[in-house]
Amino acid sequence: DTVLTQSPALAVSPGERVTISCRASESVSTLMHWYQQKPGQQPTLLIYLASNLESGVPARFSGSGSGTDFTLTIDPVEADDTATYYCQQSWNDPRTFGGGTKLELK
């Protein structure tokens, strides 16, 4: 299986820029997607195909990368962005998710 590795947690102050990384154990081309999951809620799609912003998602969110290294950027971070962020690849079977990065606001 393709393993996606994310940093477990980050803490930033409102107004700052934060980058959340996702590293794949093998190339996934640009078939990487990002989700936000707030406590007690279902995940929501933020970014698809590495860099495409899902409709209705604030432009503060952006994605980049290809191959094995991907980044989700939030700039500027707002208090409402407190959540866990997951990457997911759809290049290889089975579809796999990263372990999630918990973003906390200082």
Place this chain on the structure above:
Amino acid sequence: EVQLVESGGGLVQPGRSLKLSCAASGFTYSNYVMAWVRQAPTKGLEWVASISTGGGNTYYRDSVKGRFTISRDNAKNTLYLQIDSLRSEDTATYYCAKVRSPHYFDYWGQGVMVTVSS
């Protein structure tokens, strides 16, 4: 507005069976691949199974093959997950998700909890 509403979860003894349902609305259900994704308590997300638009093709993660059966009724706009021989490691919140090509999840239900315990 896309809505996915799961039901059928609960507390179940090991070895027993359970059938989850997901009622879909707000989109042309029969045109989309659908999937189940689960999340064990305090853990990350794990894709479980997917089904093609007509239901003729199904896909499972290895750990659930032979025990889980995904199906759909396009006349009722409903997705199902039959879970047999339940194990403690199946304890999780199960999400129904609409799939957009190439296989990512653009809408999720609120989830249904399955607890396997004696």
